[in-house]
């Protein structure tokens with residue numbers, strides 16, 4: 060069972076129960092216990108600002124990505140991450156070689172408007188976004204069409220949001236802060252990072 064979001068210039072599908080409540084409890088605990096959560100900072104106007112969430116990056120050895128001018132090497136897959144990835148690959152009918160994890164401690168943790176358009180992801184990335192724990196509001200906004208309303212989806216525990224096609228070209232997304240009292244939430248975005256000449260030092264254009 061899934062819901063296709065009605066939107067121009069994008070392809071977003073919501074699977075509210077990709078994982079059962081039992082599986083969700085299990086993975087919540089496994090990820091809380093085993094992931095090396097980090098508090099990263101971003102440099103803004105020469106000041107180090109802590110990100111409003113904890114993060115972690117896991118994946119195949121070569122799945123290197125650059126973020127805020129920092130080259131990030133992934134940590135090796137854990138059994139829980141491999142099992143979650145397998146479910147995502149079955150549903151998405153796509154392959155993923157890395158996952159970015161976000162830990163939102165409470166309603167003050169958030170992620171601002173952005174698109175997942177790092178060059179390493181290629182032109183039309185397939186992104187599988189999985190959630191465990193508290194339900195949080197996820198919003199999509201068209202970059203040019205001011206006549207289109209913001210789309211809001213409440214992402215619940217055990218859900219999968221699949222973004223593909225031209226979604227990352229034409230739409231931005233965010234997880235806003237909320238004044239409501241909400242518990243912690245773990246989000247995982249599975250991605251396929253493309254090796255390129257700069258990171259590999261060869262002319263290989265293979266996907267891995």
Ligand SMILES: O=C(O)CCC(=O)C(=O)O
Pocket residue numbers: 159161170175188197214232233234246248
């Ligand atoms: O937490 C979410 O639902 C979104 C996370 C996200 O957009 C990202 O990691 O790029």
Ligand SMILES: [Mn+2]
Pocket residue numbers: 173174175232
């Ligand atoms: Mn994103």
